[in-house]
Amino acid sequence: xxxxxxxxxxxxxxxxxxxxxxxxxxxxxxxxxxxxxxxxxxxxxxxxxxxxxxxxxxxxxxxxxxxxxxxxxxxxxxxxxxxxxxxxxxxxxxxxxxxxxxxxxxxxxxxxxxxxxxxxxxxxxxxxxxxxxxxxxxxxxxxxxxxxxxxxxxxxxxxxxxxxxxxxxxxxxxxxxxxxxxxxxxxxxxxxxxxxxxxxxxxxxxxxxxxxxxxxxxxxxxxxxxxxxxxxxxxxxxxxxxxxxxxxxxxxxxxxxxxxxxxxxxxxxxxxxxxxxxxxxxxxxxxxxxxxxxxxxxxxxxxxxxxxxxxxxxxxxxxxxxx
Amino acid sequence: xxxxxxxxxxxxxxxxxxxxxxxxxxxxxxxxxxxxxxxxxxxxxxxxxxxxxxxxxxxxxxxxxxxxxxxxxxxxxxxxxxxxxxxxxxxxxxxxxxxxxxxxxxxxxxxxxxxxxxxxxxxxxxxxxxxxxxxxxxxxxxxxxxxxxxxxxxxxxxxxxxxxxxxxxxxxxxxxxxxxxxxxxxxxxxxxxxxxxxxxxxxxxxxxxxxxxxxxxxxxxxxxxxxxxxxxxxxxxxxxxxxxxxxxxxxxxxxxxxxxxxxxxxxxxxxxxxxxxxxxxxxxxxxxxxxxxxxxxxxxxxxxxxxxxxxxxxxxxxxxxxxxxxxxxxxxxxxxxxxxxxxxxxxxxxxxxxxxxxxxxxxxxxxxxxxxxxxxxxxxxxxxxxxxxxxxxxxxxxxxxxxxxxxxxxxxxxxxxxxxxxxxxxxxxxxxxx
Numbered sequence: 001x002x003x004x005x006x007x008x009x010x011x012x013x014x015x016x017x018x019x020x021x022x023x024x025x026x027x028x029x030x031x032x033x034x035x036x037x038x039x040x041x042x043x044x045x046x047x048x049x050x051x052x053x054x055x056x057x058x059x060x061x062x063x064x065x066x067x068x069x070x071x072x073x074x075x076x077x078x079x080x081x082x083x084x085x086x087x088x089x090x091x092x093x094x095x096x097x098x099x100x101x102x103x104x105x106x107x108x109x110x111x112x113x114x115x116x117x118x119x120x121x122x123x124x125x126x127x128x129x130x131x132x133x134x135x136x137x138x139x140x141x142x143x144x145x146x147x148x149x150x151x152x153x154x155x156x157x158x159x160x161x162x163x164x165x166x167x168x169x170x171x172x173x174x175x176x177x178x179x180x181x182x183x184x185x186x187x188x189x190x191x192x193x194x195x196x197x198x199x200x201x202x203x204x205x206x207x208x209x210x211x212x213x214x215x216x217x218x219x220x221x222x223x224x225x226x227x228x229x230x231x232x233x234x235x236x237x238x239x240x241x242x243x244x245x246x247x248x249x250x251x252x253x254x255x256x257x258x259x260x261x262x263x264x265x266x267x268x269x270x271x272x273x274x275x276x277x278x279x280x281x282x283x284x285x286x287x288x289x290x291x292x293x294x295x296x297x298x299x300x301x302x303x304x305x306x307x308x309x310x311x312x313x314x315x316x317x318x319x320x321x322x323x
Numbered sequence: 324x325x326x327x328x329x330x331x332x333x334x335x336x337x338x339x340x341x342x343x344x345x346x347x348x349x350x351x352x353x354x355x356x357x358x359x360x361x362x363x364x365x366x367x368x369x370x371x372x373x374x375x376x377x378x379x380x381x382x383x384x385x386x387x388x389x390x391x392x393x394x395x396x397x398x399x400x401x402x403x404x405x406x407x408x409x410x411x412x413x414x415x416x417x418x419x420x421x422x423x424x425x426x427x428x429x430x431x432x433x434x435x436x437x438x439x440x441x442x443x444x445x446x447x448x449x450x451x452x453x454x455x456x457x458x459x460x461x462x463x464x465x466x467x468x469x470x471x472x473x474x475x476x477x478x479x480x481x482x483x484x485x486x487x488x489x490x491x492x493x494x495x496x497x498x499x500x501x502x503x504x505x506x507x508x509x510x511x512x513x514x515x516x517x518x519x520x521x522x523x524x525x526x527x528x529x530x531x532x533x534x535x536x537x538x539x540x541x542x543x544x545x546x547x548x549x550x551x552x553x554x555x556x557x558x559x560x561x562x563x564x565x566x567x568x569x570x571x572x573x574x575x576x577x578x579x580x581x582x583x584x585x586x587x588x589x590x591x592x593x594x595x596x597x598x599x600x601x602x603x604x605x606x607x608x609x610x611x612x613x614x615x616x617x618x619x620x621x622x623x624x625x626x627x628x629x630x631x632x633x634x635x636x637x638x639x640x641x642x643x644x645x646x647x648x649x650x651x652x653x654x655x656x657x658x659x660x661x662x663x664x665x666x667x668x669x670x671x672x673x674x675x676x677x678x679x680x681x682x683x684x685x686x687x688x689x690x691x692x693x694x695x696x697x698x699x700x701x702x703x704x705x706x707x708x709x710x711x712x713x714x715x716x717x718x719x720x721x722x723x724x725x726x727x728x729x730x731x732x733x734x735x736x737x738x739x740x741x742x743x744x745x746x747x748x749x750x751x752x753x754x755x756x757x
Contacts, residue, residue, distance in 0.1 A: 069418045070438040150587070155579040172579050175733075267726045282411045283718045285434060 063291035069281075073288060080292035091293070093268055094276040095300070100181055101272060102248035102304075105188040109244055110237060113195035118225070120196070121203045131200070135193040142191075146257035149187050150174065153258075174258055177269035184270070187254050195240045202236040203229060234316045242308055249301045250274050273297050367397030367650040371425040371639075372416070374409035375672075378610070382672035386663040390654055397654055399425070410434075410718075417642070424645035425654060428474050429637040430713050432466045436473040437715035442641045442648050443471040450649065451656040458659065460678050462708065466638045468715075474638030475655050478667060480606040480674030481704035482531055482633045484625070488618040490515055490600040499601065501703065503625035505539075505564060512574035515600040523574035525590030525602040527565035528732045530724060531633040532603050536561035538709040539627030545712035551749035553724075554742040561627075562731060563738035570734030578733060594619075605635040606674050606701070613693055620697055623704045630707040636676060674701050681705070716752050723748045 038045075063080055065073035084091045120131050137145065152159050153173040160170030171179040210228050219227065230237075252274040259270040273293065281290035373383050380403045387399045402423065404412045410431060416422050417440060428435065435441050448455060455463030459476045466474035484499050491498060494514050503511070512523025527533045534544060542557030552558065569575040576584075576593065584593050594602035595615040602608070603624060612619055624632045639658065641651045657663055661683075664675035668686045680686055687698045714720060727745035730736035 068438055069414055070435070070440050151585070154582045154585075156583040172582070175578050175582060266729055279722065282414065283722070284716075285414070285438070285718075 059291040059294060062288050063295050065288040066286075067288040067291075068285045069287040070285070076288070080289050081296070084289070084292055084296060090271065090276060091296075094271045094273045097181065097270065098249055098251070098272040098300075101184060101188075101251060102245060104181075105185045106241065106244040106248050108185065109189060109192050109195055110240055112189060112192045113199050113240065114230075114233070114237070116192065116196045117199035117203055118229070120200050131197075134196055137190050138193040142253045143257050145190055146187060146254055149183070149190075150258060153183055153186075175266070177266045180259065180266065180270045184251070184254055184258060187258065188248070188251070195244070198236055198240060199233060202233050206232045231317045235318060238308070238312055238316045242305055245304055245308065246301055249297065249304070252278065273300075367394070367647060367654070369397065369399045369424040369645070369647070369651055369654060370402060371399050371427075371654075372402045372404060372409075372413055372423040373427040374404050374406040376405070378670060378672050379403065382667055382670040385666045385670065386658050389663050389666070390657045393657060394653065397650055399654060417644070420644075422642045422644045424642060424647070424651050426640050426642055427477070427637050428466065428640045429635075430711070431717050432474050432638065432640065433468045433713050433715045434717060435640070435642075436468040436471075440643050441473045442643055442645065443473060444475060444641060444652065445472050447641070447648060447652040448472065448475065448656075451652040453652075453656050453659070458678065459676050460705065462634065462636070462676065462705075465634075465636075465710070466640070466713070468713075474640035475659055476676035477637055477639045477655075477659055478673040479634055479636030479676040479705075480701050481708055482535060482603055482605055482624060482635060483700050483704060484622045485594055485602045485604065485608060485612065485619055486622060487594070487597060487600045488620055489597075490521070498620065499622040499625060501623040501626060501630065501707070505536075505625070505627055508625045509568070509572065509574070512568065512601065513572060516572075516574045518573060520598075522576050522580075522593075522599050523601060524568060525594055525599045525604075526569060526575040526732075527603070528728070529590075530721060531605075531635065533562055533565045533728075534711065535603075535624060535631055535633045535709075536565055536627065538631035539629060541628050543712075545714060545753070549714075549753075551720075551746060551753050553749055554739070554746040559738045559742050562728065562742060566731040566734065566738055569732060609696065610671050613691075620695070621700045622697070623700050623707065626707075631709040632704055632707045633711060634705075634708040636674070638676075714753060716754075719752045720749060723752060 062073060064075060064077060066076050066079075067073035116134055120127060120134070124130070151157055154160075155170075155172045155175070159173075163170040173179050173183045206229065210232070211224055214224050214228060251272055255270060255272050255275050256278075259267070274297070277290050277293040277297070280286045280293060371383075371387070373379060380401070383401055383403070387401055391398060409427075413423065413426060422440070426435075428441075432441075453475065455472065455475070457463075459465075459479070462476050462479055464472050465476055465479075466472060486499055488498075496511050496514060499508070499511070515521070515523035527536060537544065537558045540557040540561045542555055542561060543552050544558065546552040546555075569577055576599070581588065581593065584596065584598065588596075590599065590602045591604055591608050591611070593599045594608070595612055595617065597615075597617045609621075639655045641648050641655070645651050659677055661677055661680050664677040664680040665683070665685045667673050667675040668680065668689055669691075671689065671691050675681060675686065681702055686701075689698070692698075723745055727741050727748065731738050731741045
């Protein structure tokens with residue numbers, strides 16, 4: 001509160017030139033406004049400090065200890081990081097798998113989302129029904145969807161039956177080291193509905209005039225799509241890209257449900273960073289080590305997000321932006 | 324642009340913070356170990372955590388009701404936690420400073436005892452008048468760490484063999500006995516197998532199964548000095564024999580065939596479907612099989628060079644933070660005495676650890692039993708039980724075996740190669756108890 005009290009007069013002090021008449025009243029109002037601001041923002045601020053910032057700082061410290069979640073942690077310096085980076089093959093396998101998963105599932109999700117949104121934007125019969133159907137899978141709890149996928153992907157399951165009709169001998173999907181990651185990606189595509197809805201909304205927001213002008217100039221529908229629709233959508237595509245990257249790097253439930261259970265998937269081929277972290281923290285009681293993994297994961301995501309932002313300047317188009 | 328950038332990175336930051344937060348939230352209360360929020364004044368208000376489902380809840384609650392009737396000054400709040408999340412939940416409770424007073428433990432007992440989370444019970448047990456040897460036989464000190472007992476056995480039953488009577492009769496094979504050797508067993512499996520349709524055996528890929536074979540063969544997973552011995556010859560032979568059942572002899576369904584039985588259908592489920600003639604598992608399969616259409620009975624596990632079989636069970640431990648360990652032990656004494664232990668079998672939950680109850684009619688002819696099942700098998704098997712190494716790194720060891728042996732079960736690697744690799748991994752995981 002002291003900061004507030006100091007800040008308010010300082011600002012008011014700059015104001016007298018314009019409103020010399022009632023500086024005191026203005027000051028009071030400003031202060032009141034600031035008070036309301038902090039009052040309304042406080043749930044978030046408190047929530048952030050208590051539930052995010054505090055634990056985050058704590059986890060930095062814990063990542064430098066050998067804490068087992070029961071006994072007093074011993075400070076071990078950078079040992080956890082050193083061991084992860086130089087002495088733990090599973091970490092590198094998990095990282096590699098995670099990058100593979102993200103590199104395929106995110107672009108694939110975007111492309112499919114764009115395609116579906118474009119289809120839904122056409123004047124088709126029962127458009128609302130299609131829109132609902134495409135969004136519906138997003139509402140199915142992930143674990144339930146994963147259980148269904150497990151059945152669909154069974155070696156003699158429906159998917160392989162269909163492939164068999166086309167004369168293709170289907171792989172054993174979840175049991176095959178080469179196919180387990182594509183199976184996970186397949187499940188990620190299941191949730192493409194949310195990206196589709198965002199893209200569709202943005203498509204609807206593109207001014208008609210642009211298309212009319214293009215039509216007058218004789219642009220084909222394809223040309224219109226690539227020269228008007230896509231550039232206008234880039235901010236949303238970019239948003240989906242970044243959120244998708246973050247989500248993909250943190251993939252957990254799908255991996256957990258699909259690859260563990262009675263019939264186990266080959267772990268080397270399927271483990272990703274968060275399940276690895278989960279095992280270390282809650283099955284092996286290496287909380288300190290797990291904290292170190294979470295910070296390395298943070299750095300990895302931060303790195304990829306920064307790359308996305310760097311390149312964004314080249315391809316993301318904002319209408320209000322002056323170039 | 325700059326605004327957007329700030330927003331998105333902040334989101335990224337938050338998303339990650341959430342991940343980090345999950346891990347670290349538990350840290351918040353870790354310093355308040357001393358005061359367990361669960362128990363109040365010196366009286367007997369206890370919190371007890373157990374895992375399981377509805378049957379377990381009924382069984383434990385009935386036993387607690389009996390206890391409270393006898394000792395009105397003790398009251399127990401039962402917390403039933405689903406098995407899959409039990410360890411995480413208890414870990415969080417303890418780290419948060421509100422650990423249970425009495426907790427159910429099993430193979431993972433020394434995760435807690437080695438980290439100083441359980442009270443040693445030797446003196447307390449004496450004080451409460453429990454003679455472990457007399458009450459539970461050889462498993463009395465099963466849950467020990469460095470010569471101190473940390474949990475009192477509560478439920479305990481050997482792994483047993485379930486066999487499909489119809490399939491056995493059709494081939495004219497006598498029911499399995501404890502005297503079957505590996506050779507007898509294998510030839511029976513072969514006869515019972517109809518390729519692609521019916522299999523002799525559900526497999527031995529689970530630790531409880533192949534460890535039995537390893538110990539039958541004279542092997543040990545952890546040697547007497549506390550070092551891993553996963554690649555000793557007897558263990559390699561046992562694993563290879565189990566792997567050959569799938570890949571060489573085809574008497575056990577492959578993973579692929581299991582996956583086709585349905586999502587998460589394992590040996591127990593496939594046996595109930597009548598697709599498999601023999602399944603080795605614990606007591607828990609009985610209640611499900613009573614509802615199935617197949618004709619079945621149980622038998623003790625076969626033998627190798629010697630008799631050996633894994634025991635399933637759990638014990639009750641007193642946590643270090645329990646306000647009133649004496650009251651907790653008094654409660655455990657009652658819960659493991661005949662009156663309360665009878666409830667375990669009456670509700671069809673499990674095999675009671677108390678030997679007197681195991682020999683009583685209450686166990687041999689349970690009221691709910693609708694099929695002629697030879698319950699003597701549990702008593703017969705109890706003398707075959709080997710002492711499994713409940714090391715503090717239990718979970719990591721199991722994970723190393725699961726991952727390392729997968730290639731053996733699918734026939735991509737021989738047992739020696741896989742176990743040599745596992746042995747290396749175990750040597751980094753397991754620090755010999757000093």
